[in-house]
Amino acid sequence: MITKLPIVTGLRISELTKAKIRDVSPDGGQIFVQGKGSKERILFLPNRHLQDEFQHFCQMRLEHGSFASPLFLNTAGRRLRAATVSKRLRALSKRLGIKPHRFRHSAATLLIEEGIDIRMVQALLGHANLRTTEIYVRVSNHARRRALERVDVLSELWQ
Incomplete structure (x- = not known):
């Protein structure tokens, strides 16, 4: 779950x-997040x-803790540290041949490529500035251009 959430949500x-x-909502479908700057x-x-x-x-975590307990614990039963999660993501990244921040980046790019409005992506990622989110649009436009170049339908029409 620790590696899935950043990949799927951009957390x-x-x-x-x-x-x-x-x-976490009772159905497991929503996570209340406090981001940078306590936003x-x-x-x-x-x-x-x-x-x-x-x-x-x-539910399993709740059996061994209270609602106020950290969601993710280390092997000693204390709050999992960011450095530990980073280490796990780096190991996974190395196996996949990508950089750790690529997980968050991929989540954002996929949203944009699926036609989600950039302001919605900004809100989902917790970006204070729209310019930060625009980085993902440039990547997405590049991906679109490559896809069109691969297909190149017009050149086939003129032959």
Whole structure:
């Protein structure tokens, strides 16, 4: 679950480690997040399978803690540190041949490529400035251009 959430939602590592059990909706479909600068937002899990898995995870955590308990714990039973999550994501990134921030980047780019309004993506990622979110649009436009160049339908029409 620790590696899935940043990939699927664009959640920052610091937001992940700050989360408490009470921050998750009973159905596992929403996570209340306190981001940079203490800005608050709600993240949504996009599919029922992931929601069910997350709900089950939270129920298991609640059996060994209270609503105020951290959502993710280390092996000693204390709040999981951001450095530990970063280490796990780096290991996964290395296996996949990508950089750790690519998880958050991929979530944003996919949203934009699916036609989600850039202001909505800004809100979902918790960006204070729209310019930060615009970085993902440039990448997305590049990906679109490459896709069109691969297909190149017009050249086939003129032959």
